[in-house]
Amino acid sequence: MVEYRQEIHRVKVHAVVVNWNGGAANVACLSSLRANGLRAQHIHFIDNGSTDGSVALAEATAPGLLIEQTGSNLGFAAAANRGLRAAWQAGADAVLLMNNDAVAAQDCVAALVQAARKDPQYGLYGPRIYADRAADRLWCCGVRLGAGPNLGTLRGHGARGRGRFERDQTVDALTGCGLLLLRAVADAVGELDESYFVYVEDADYCARARKAGFQPRYVAKAVMEHAGAGSTGGGYGAARKYLTAHGTVLYLKRHGTAAQWLCWLLFDVLAWPLVFLAAVPRGRAGGAWGKLCGTLAAVFGRPARRPLVQQRA
Numbered sequence: 279m280v281e282y283r284q285e286i287h288r289v290k291v292h293a294v295v296v297n298w299n300g301g302a303a304n305v306a307c308l309s310s311l312r313a314n315g316l317r318a319q320h321i322h323f324i325d326n327g328s329t330d331g332s333v334a335l336a337e338a339t340a341p342g343l344l345i346e347q348t349g350s351n352l353g354f355a356a357a358a359n360r361g362l363r364a365a366w367q368a369g370a371d372a373v374l375l376m377n378n379d380a381v382a383a384q385d386c387v388a389a390l391v392q393a394a395r396k397d398p399q400y401g402l403y404g405p406r407i408y409a410d411r412a413a414d415r416l417w418c419c420g421v422r423l424g425a426g427p428n429l430g431t432l433r434g435h436g437a438r439g440r441g442r443f444e445r446d447q448t449v450d451a452l453t454g455c456g457l458l459l460l461r462a463v464a465d466a467v468g469e470l471d472e473s474y475f476v477y478v479e480d481a482d483y484c485a486r487a488r489k490a491g492f493q494p495r496y497v498a499k500a501v502m503e504h505a506g507a508g509s510t511g512g513g514y515g516a517a518r519k520y521l522t523a524h525g526t527v528l529y530l531k532r533h534g535t536a537a538q539w540l541c542w543l544l545f546d547v548l549a550w551p552l553v554f555l556a557a558v559p560r561g562r563a564g565g566a567w568g569k570l571c572g573t574l575a576a577v578f579g580r581p582a583r584r585p586l587v588q589q590r591a
Contacts, residue, residue: 289391291316291458292370294361295378296354297336298326303379308340311376314387318342320370322361326351353475353582354454366464373464377455380407380504389500390458393446401463401492402484404452405500406443414439417504420449420496423481425537427545429526430481433496444498452494454480456502466490471528475582477518478525485533514557516568523572524582531576546573 293311297304304323311321318340325333327350337343346360358375365373372394374387382405390403409417416434419442423430430451434443457480467486470479484494523546530539550570557566575582 289395290320290369290371291374291387291391292320292322292365292368292372293374293376293387294322294324294358294365295376296324296326296357296361297328297332297378298351299328299330300332300378301330302335304332304336305339306381307376307378308336308343310382311374311387312340314382314385316387319344320365320368322346322364324348324357324361326353326357353472355470355474355476355479356472358454359469359472362459362464362469366461370461372458372460375454375457375459376502377504380455380502382456383411383501383503386456386500386502387458390497393495393497393500394458394460397495398460398462399492400448400495401460402452402487402494403458403497403500404449404494405456405502406439406496406498407453407455407502407504408439409436409503409505411439411501411503416442418453418455419443419498420447420494421451421453421481421484423450423485425535425541427541429478429529429538429542443496446498447496448493449496450494451481451484452496454483455504456500463487463490463492466492473528473581474525475521476525477522478529482525482529482532485529514562514565516564518568519565520568520572521582523569524576525572527573527576 293316295307308321312318319342321340322344323336325345325347327348333345333347337345348357362373372391386405390405393403404420407418409415416437416439418432419434421430422433467483467490471482474482530542554566557563
């Protein structure tokens with residue numbers, strides 16, 4: 279696979295990894311990027327005020343890593359923008375945004391770069407992401423946006439991977455868990471919208487890219503593994519539900535169709551009392567309450583307040 283791996287050196291590729299108390303997860307992430315052929319000097323590690331020794335561990339894992347410490351938790355979008363700016367200023371042709379709790383399989387980055395070189399008109403490229411590769415359980419193969427109980431649906435989420443999503447496809451959106459951007463997209467679209475603290479900023483960016491003439495492209499041969507929602511507790515946790523609800527309203531204000539607004543009104547507003555009643559006996563009241571708080575905050579134009587949600591949770 280030497281010739282295949284050389285794809286990564288035909289284009290100047292940088293990576294941006296955002297960390298907030300990611301601990302040992304950063305070791306696997308950074309090691310996988312190095313194993314994929316990225317030089318440490320091309321990996322931007324943006325630390326959002328971690329207190330768990332993450333920075334020292336990351337530096338020991340990849341000596342020469344480009345580390346920037348923000349001093350506080352700015353959120354994913356704001357921190358990622360710092361890394362993107364640094365990468366473009368350093369002359370990168372393409373940048374891979376990658377979650378610090380994700381692991382890139384062998385030749386994942388090369389496969390994304392190869393797809394970009396073959397079809398540069400798409401501009402954005404995302405991998406096949408497993409929740410558990412050994413168990414053949416998918417996490418995401420691109421994102422489908424539409425009208426329904428949820429704004430976005432992770433294609434293949436929870437399904438077995440064998441025989442599914444084995445061809446490259448244009449999709450509605452890609453997740454920031456693993457997203458390769460070409461410089462032409464950044465020049466046309468700009469940065470991530472920092473109004474999104476975390477979650478939905480990737481869907482927003484893809485929507486803006488589509489309006490600028492690009493198309494998010496799912497690349498089947500590029501493979502990552504990602505358990506998901508490591509920084510907010512995952513599942514039906516209060517922080518995650520608050521932030522996704524907040525981001526959903528922001529997205530609808532910017533890009534929402536009449537059908538999407540109608541579904542949001544039905545499922546997120548009118549049905550909320552039923553959702554709360556159903557959540558209480560299952561110990562999910564905090565998640566339901568977080569969803570309501572996030573929705574109301576965004577409706578009234580208030581920024582996301584993640585620390586407050588964590589205290590309530």
